[in-house]
Amino acid sequence: MIPARLLGLGRATPPHTLPQDVARDWAREHFADRLPAFERMAPVFANAGIATRQIAMPVEWYLQPQNWATRTAAYRDVARRLFIDAAHDALDAAGLAPDDIDIVVTVSSTGIATPSLEALAHAEIGFRADVVRVPVFGLGCAGGVSGLALAARLAAAQPGARVLLVASELCSLSFREDMVTKANIVATALFGDGAAAAVLCTEGPAKVAVTNAAEHLWPETLDVMGWDVAPHGFGVIFAQSIPALVSRHLRTALDGLCARMGVAHDDIARFVCHPGGAKVIEALEASLPLPSGTLDAERAVLADHGNMSAPTVLFVLQRLLATNALPIDRHSAMLALGPGFTLSSALLSPVA
Numbered sequence: 001m002i003p004a005r006l007l008g009l010g011r012a013t014p015p016h017t018l019p020q021d022v023a024r025d026w027a028r029e030h031f032a033d034r035l036p037a038f039e040r041m042a043p044v045f046a047n048a049g050i051a052t053r054q055i056a057m058p059v060e061w062y063l064q065p066q067n068w069a070t071r072t073a074a075y076r077d078v079a080r081r082l083f084i085d086a087a088h089d090a091l092d093a094a095g096l097a098p099d100d101i102d103i104v105v106t107v108s109s110t111g112i113a114t115p116s117l118e119a120l121a122h123a124e125i126g127f128r129a130d131v132v133r134v135p136v137f138g139l140g141c142a143g144g145v146s147g148l149a150l151a152a153r154l155a156a157a158q159p160g161a162r163v164l165l166v167a168s169e170l171c172s173l174s175f176r177e178d179m180v181t182k183a184n185i186v187a188t189a190l191f192g193d194g195a196a197a198a199v200l201c202t203e204g205p206a207k208v209a210v211t212n213a214a215e216h217l218w219p220e221t222l223d224v225m226g227w228d229v230a231p232h233g234f235g236v237i238f239a240q241s242i243p244a245l246v247s248r249h250l251r252t253a254l255d256g257l258c259a260r261m262g263v264a265h266d267d268i269a270r271f272v273c274h275p276g277g278a279k280v281i282e283a284l285e286a287s288l289p290l291p292s293g294t295l296d297a298e299r300a301v302l303a304d305h306g307n308m309s310a311p312t313v314l315f316v317l318q319r320l321l322a323t324n325a326l327p328i329d330r331h332s333a334m335l336a337l338g339p340g341f342t343l344s345s346a347l348l349s350p351v352a
Helices: 020-031 043-047 068-094 118-126 140-157 183-188 242-261 276-285 295-307 312-322
Strands: 004-012 016-019 052-054 104-106 132-136 165-168 193-201 208-217 224-229 233-238 267-274 331-338 343-350
Touching: 004 068, 004 140, 004 312, 016 020, 016 043, 020 052, 043 104, 043 183, 052 183, 052 193, 052 295, 068 193, 068 208, 068 233, 104 118, 104 140, 104 208, 118 132, 118 165, 132 140, 140 165, 140 208, 140 224, 140 312, 140 331, 140 343, 183 233, 193 312, 208 242, 242 276, 242 331, 242 343, 267 276, 267 312, 276 295, 295 312, 312 331
Parallel strands: 104 132, 104 165, 267 331
Antiparallel strands: 004 193, 004 208, 016 052, 165 193, 208 343, 224 233, 331 343
């Protein structure tokens, strides 16, 4: 790969705040009398590592019956707004205007819109009429890393082209009052909403460049994570313990990815990880292996925003770059796990 430089990062969150204790009380009120195991599961709210989250709609909205039409209307409105705000934030960081962008990669798996989000945002944001649109659906929590890798490949394929990646996700729209399942309780304890954006080009001032990328899909793991497309909306699927899967399989898969990316595991000074939850972070530290507490930025983002799916790892990357916490003379590697079940990685290298 020709290195695609990361010229700017941006982010956006919706205005409605959901403290974790409010989410716990809401879940108890609506599920405890229908799910005998609820009190055994309730500690997930305290153990998730989340203090607060931002969600697309007022809390009262989620207490009312919703269907595909109302969820889709919320998705089109709020995900579009977050797309625009995150894109402007990244463009400002890169010192560019919307009409400087040649290619837009849109990553989103929490709603359906055709035309897709970048088309819905086109007029207001000010893209050129000839901008190339690349909407991507279905990557889930791996979308931040896989999307960045795709955007980097597109930038490398057209040296000088400016590529904008935007990941906009409204995980809270999957909160289902009608789904009395363990997976739905876990989702209620974990998910938040947000968007992140990145500008990439083979030219321009930058601290890091995306120099390689790779993925690993485990066979016979389609049921680990995903959506159940039900009459009233998406329903979350968590059929296996993700921390346990990480503990068993991540290191071997990562060694293979490192070999394909042409870097030794020991040459990676910082792993930039998608914080799927507190136990996932602990499993990542144990498997990489890293001293406990190393993934501090991941924990901080999770505490402040919850698991926003694809944008979350880009929030972590922005935090690390803003605090000069990435090494200036060694590689870093971004990691995220998502539906498939897939490990996505992207190699970051300092720009001389």
